[in-house]
Amino acid sequence: MNVRARDSRTADLFAAELAAASPPAPASAPTPIPIPAAAPPPPAPPAARAAPPRRPSLWYAVLFPELLDAPAAPQRLVHLARRAQRYTSLVSLEPPAALLLEIRGSLRLFGAPDALRARIDADWAHAGLRARSAAAPSPLAALWLARAGASITVEDPAALAGRLASLPLACTGWEAPRLERLRAIGIVRLGELLRLPRAGLARRFGPALLAELDAALARVGSPRRAFVPPERFAARRDFEVEIEETARLAAALAPLVERCARFLCARRAGVQRLQLRLWHRTAPATRVTLGFAGVTGDPRRLQRVLEERLSQLVLVAPVRAAALASGALESLPGESGDAFGGAATSAAALPLIERLRARLGEHAVYGVAAIAEHRPEVASRRVREPGLADARPPLEAMGVPRPVLLLPTPRRLAASPAADARPCDWRLERGPERIESGWWDGADVARDYYVACDRRGARGWIFQERRDRHWYLHGLFA
Amino acid sequence: MPRDPRSLAELLADARVWRLKDATAATSRPAWPTGRAALDARLPDGGWPTAALVEVLLAGHGLGEVQLFLPALLAGGAEREAGGGRWLIWIAPPYEPYAPALAQQGLDLRRFLVVRPASGVEALWAAEQALQSGACTAVFLWLKGSDLRWLRRLKLAAEEGGALGVLFRPEHHRFESSPANLRLAVSRDAAGLRLELLKVRGGQPASIALEP
Numbered sequence: 001m002n003v004r005a006r007d008s009r010t011a012d013l014f015a016a017e018l019a020a021a022s023p024p025a026p027a028s029a030p031t032p033i034p035i036p037a038a039a040p041p042p043p044a045p046p047a048a049r050a051a052p053p054r055r056p057s058l059w060y061a062v063l064f065p066e067l068l069d070a071p072a073a074p075q076r077l078v079h080l081a082r083r084a085q086r087y088t089s090l091v092s093l094e095p096p097a098a099l100l101l102e103i104r105g106s107l108r109l110f111g112a113p114d115a116l117r118a119r120i121d122a123d124w125a126h127a128g129l130r131a132r133s134a135a136a137p138s139p140l141a142a143l144w145l146a147r148a149g150a151s152i153t154v155e156d157p158a159a160l161a162g163r164l165a166s167l168p169l170a171c172t173g174w175e176a177p178r179l180e181r182l183r184a185i186g187i188v189r190l191g192e193l194l195r196l197p198r199a200g201l202a203r204r205f206g207p208a209l210l211a212e213l214d215a216a217l218a219r220v221g222s223p224r225r226a227f228v229p230p231e232r233f234a235a236r237r238d239f240e241v242e243i244e245e246t247a248r249l250a251a252a253l254a255p256l257v258e259r260c261a262r263f264l265c266a267r268r269a270g271v272q273r274l275q276l277r278l279w280h281r282t283a284p285a286t287r288v289t290l291g292f293a294g295v296t297g298d299p300r301r302l303q304r305v306l307e308e309r310l311s312q313l314v315l316v317a318p319v320r321a322a323a324l325a326s327g328a329l330e331s332l333p334g335e336s337g338d339a340f341g342g343a344a345t346s347a348a349a350l351p352l353i354e355r356l357r358a359r360l361g362e363h364a365v366y367g368v369a370a371i372a373e374h375r376p377e378v379a380s381r382r383v384r385e386p387g388l389a390d391a392r393p394p395l396e397a398m399g400v401p402r403p404v405l406l407l408p409t410p411r412r413l414a415a416s417p418a419a420d421a422r423p424c425d426w427r428l429e430r431g432p433e434r435i436e437s438g439w440w441d442g443a444d445v446a447r448d449y450y451v452a453c454d455r456r457g458a459r460g461w462i463f464q465e466r467r468d469r470h471w472y473l474h475g476l477f478a
Numbered sequence: 479m480p481r482d483p484r485s486l487a488e489l490l491a492d493a494r495v496w497r498l499k500d501a502t503a504a505t506s507r508p509a510w511p512t513g514r515a516a517l518d519a520r521l522p523d524g525g526w527p528t529a530a531l532v533e534v535l536l537a538g539h540g541l542g543e544v545q546l547f548l549p550a551l552l553a554g555g556a557e558r559e560a561g562g563g564r565w566l567i568w569i570a571p572p573y574e575p576y577a578p579a580l581a582q583q584g585l586d587l588r589r590f591l592v593v594r595p596a597s598g599v600e601a602l603w604a605a606e607q608a609l610q611s612g613a614c615t616a617v618f619l620w621l622k623g624s625d626l627r628w629l630r631r632l633k634l635a636a637e638e639g640g641a642l643g644v645l646f647r648p649e650h651h652r653f654e655s656s657p658a659n660l661r662l663a664v665s666r667d668a669a670g671l672r673l674e675l676l677k678v679r680g681g682q683p684a685s686i687a688l689e690p
Contacts, residue, residue: 349565349591349613356593356604364594368587370577380577386588402579404544405571457666458540475576476540 056157056218058104060087060117061142062124062133067097081227083127087120092139092224098146100139100224113153136160139224140216144190147171157218164216165191172212178205233263233271233326242281242318246310249278249319250303253310256324257302264297269329271295274302276309276324280317288313291362293353294385295330301354308358374437375445376406376474400433401451403461403475410472413462423471426452426462435463451477510550510642514688517673521660522680526550531633531643533658535651535676539572541664542671544618547644551616552584564615567608569593570601571620602628609635609643616642630657652676 064080067073073096081099084091087110090102103116110116117135124131134145135153141160145152148171154163167190169179181204187193193201194213202210215222237256243249253276264270272295276288290305356365367386373379413423422428431450447463454460461475509525511518518524526532526547534543551566566589568575575592593608595601598621605619609632619632629645636643645658652663661677671688675681 348611349589352607352611352613353591355607360593360595360600360604364596366592366594367590368575368577368580368592370581370587376576376578380574382592386591402576402582403540404548404576404579404583405539405573406576407573453666454540456538456541457671458538459542460540475579476573477542478540478544 056104056137057102057221058107058113058135058137058155059139059142060101060103060120060133060135061094061098061139061146062101062120062131063098063143063146064124064129064131065097066130073097078227078230080124080129082229083123084120085227085229087116089226090224091227093227094143098143100143102224103135113155117153136163136218138216138218139222140212141218143173144171144216147173160217161191161194165189165194167191169193178209181205230328231267231269232328233260234323235259235325236321236323238321239319242320244315244318246313246315249315249322250307250310253306253322253324254303256322257306258299260324260326261297261299261302264326264329267329268332270297270332271326272330273327274306274324275327276306276322278315278319279321279323280315281320283317286313286316286319289362291354291357293350293357295332296350297332301351304351305354305358308355312359374435376402376435377409380406401430401461401477403477405476405478406461407474407476410463410474413471413473415471423452423462425454426460426471427454428452429459432464436466449474510553512546513549513553516686516688520675520678520681520684520686522678526642527659528642529637529640530659531629531636531645531657533629533645533647533656533661535647535649535661535663537649537665541666543646543664546664546673547616547618547642548583548585551642565589565591565608565613567591567593567614567617569604569608569617569619570595571618598623598625599628602632605643606631606635608639609641610639612639612641614639614641616644618644618646620646622648624651624654626655626657633657633659 062084064077067076070076077093077095077097077099081091081093084099084101088101088103088106090105092100092102094100101120103110103113106116107113110119113135117133121131121133124133132146132149132151134142134150135155136142136145137154137157137160141154141164144164144167145154148167150163150167152163154160169182169188169190172179172190182188182193185204187196194217198210211220214220235256237253239252243252260274272292274290276290278286278288280286288309290302290309292301292305296302353365362384366382366384369381369383369386371379371381413426415421415423428450429452431452432448433450434446434448436446437444446466448466449461449463452460452462459477460473461477462471462473464471508528509521509523510528511525512521521527534546536543566585568591571592575590577587580590581587593601593604595604601619601621602625605617606628608614608617617636624647632643632645635641649663649665656677658677659679660675663674663676665672665674669687673686673688675684675686677683
């Protein structure tokens with residue numbers, strides 16, 4: 001068939017070919033069921049023009065390229081979805097890096113579709129984000145146009161097929177095998193796909209492909225799950241008499257903590273952090289963060305950490321009101337699972353860790369994790385949750401001695417100026433072990449490590465920098 | 479520490495349970511063999527005590543002071559695996575605990591915690607909390623100053639929580655009195671590691687040379 005001759009009327013042809021290829025089906029038979037290869041393909045839904053005069057929806061899709069490989073993409077996407085909610089009540093997440101907004105209902109408030117799209121785009125630019133957007137009558141079409149970088153607004157469903165025709169197939173985001181098979185029969189653009197007979201498409205690629213094309217062309221509705229912002233707890237209490245002592249403050253806050261615990265309990269959720277705010281008449285508000293060693297909703301643990309934290313606090317002025325607020329709720333760990341490794345007895349350490357953190361500070365209490373790295377200074381890392389560390393990390397140098405204490409930065413050792421001199425106070429006992437690594441991130445090392453003994457009998461891990469021949473102490477075999 | 483002892487043996491193995499061997503013998507508690515026969519022979523229970531405070535006086539860091547305890551703790555910890563691993567906590571170590579070395583020796587890093595208090599008093603407070611919590615196998619504390627009242631509290635906390643408290647202090651505290659159950663001074667000379675048992679509850683002071 002000569003595809004190039006029929007350019008602008010692809011949608012009509014698509015429908016017409018279907019009508020010719022398949023027997024008329026009863027109108028009440030939606031067929032999103034997988035069909036055997038020989039069965040007739042699912043009937044095309046009536047074209048949008050023939051549909052009941054319902055106002056077609058209009059979807060704004062936006063893609064944030066920098067979220068594609070970002071570490072905290074899910075959280076950032078949720079954050080952006082929350083921001084997008086000022087434009088419409090129906091925001092839908094399209095992980096990993098896109099959002100869909102139904103904006104038909106917002107046009108009355110914000111004006112023409114193009115103006116609204118420009119306005120939302122300006123919002124992303126204001127937030128310092130690169131964003132690619134498009135608007136179309138179906139979420140899929142809007143998404144595909146945005147992925148292709150089309151930056152257009154298509155309002156009329158009838159114009160959709162023509163607009164999509166020139167897009168490369170890759171912007172559908174389909175799985176590689178499907179794209180591969182389409183490419184094998186010479187199809188690289190959506191227009192070429194839309195011109196194929198439905199019967200043949202269904203036989204070769206299954207009904208799912210047809211269903212997606214119908215959804216993209218807005219022939220069938222495509223319901224999207226609306227984004228629901230995560231729930232938070234927030235409550236405030238005003239005191240009749242100003243409170244001057246932290247001990248009394250802790251008691252006065254107990255009802256708030258109690259309410260928070262009930263709120264969490266009702267949702268079978270917990271928190272790992274609570275924000276406490278204290279208002280004074282004569283000074284700016286005080287902010288206090290309560291950190292927990294694991295996700296918890298236990299009122300006793302909440303209260304205990306609150307008391308410990310308050311006991312460390314010096315009130316700048318009497319407190320007249322206080323508010324307690326949670327961040328996003330987190331699901332409670334199961335009976336056996338916990339951030340600290342699972343076994344029920346390890347939970348015995350959680351109150352201890354919380355007490356220590358509440359008094360000494362969040363960063364004063366930590367675990368260590370071994371990283372598979374040759375460079376000693378990056379092979380060990382502080383971690384907030386020791387329970388999440390690997391039990392037995394793979395170690396390359398299993399048989400080679402490593403010191404239990406490492407200096408945060410290697411300490412230069414005195415050596416006689418002669419070339420290749422040994423450090424003055426150290427006797428080399430074992431080595432060298434050459435460690436060369438890290439050239440790719442600029443922090444490269446080229447060192448010869450030795451186990452050495454000093455005059456007092458301390459055993460150290462020392463190395464000679466291969467470039468400048470200086471000696472350094474890096475660890476102690478304590 | 480709320481634990482359900484499943485058997486009499488386990489109950490007796492609990493560090494807080496004192497058992498009379500016979501009418502004349504001294505009370506005996508479970509101990510962790512140190513892995514060095516010469517040392518075990520000198521210790522009253524044949525190893526490091528479990529619910530007690532041990533004070534180690536050091537001329538400097540890096541003498542192998544941690545290695546005196548770590549292998550014994552790991553062996554003792556393995557026996558307790560059935561009851562769920564307990565924690566090892568290091569408070570104010572002079573440098574950063576190095577994860578690959580600890581993992582290499584078989585320490586479960588999921589039960590290992592480092593605490594960096596801002597002051598000596600906070601370090602002592604943290605040690606007391608950790609020792610009496612019942613969640614720890616052992617607590618290592620590197621301490622510079624001296625405070626007899628606090629050391630007594632640490633000893634009580636260790637006995638209460640069934641944990642081994644190890645206190646690393648500079649050698650110049652050697653002639654001060656101390657409530658610790660066991661005091662030793664560690665030094666290294668040409669012959670190797672030398673341990674002087676300065677105070678041994680239920681035993682005799684001694685000087686022991688260990689292999690290098």
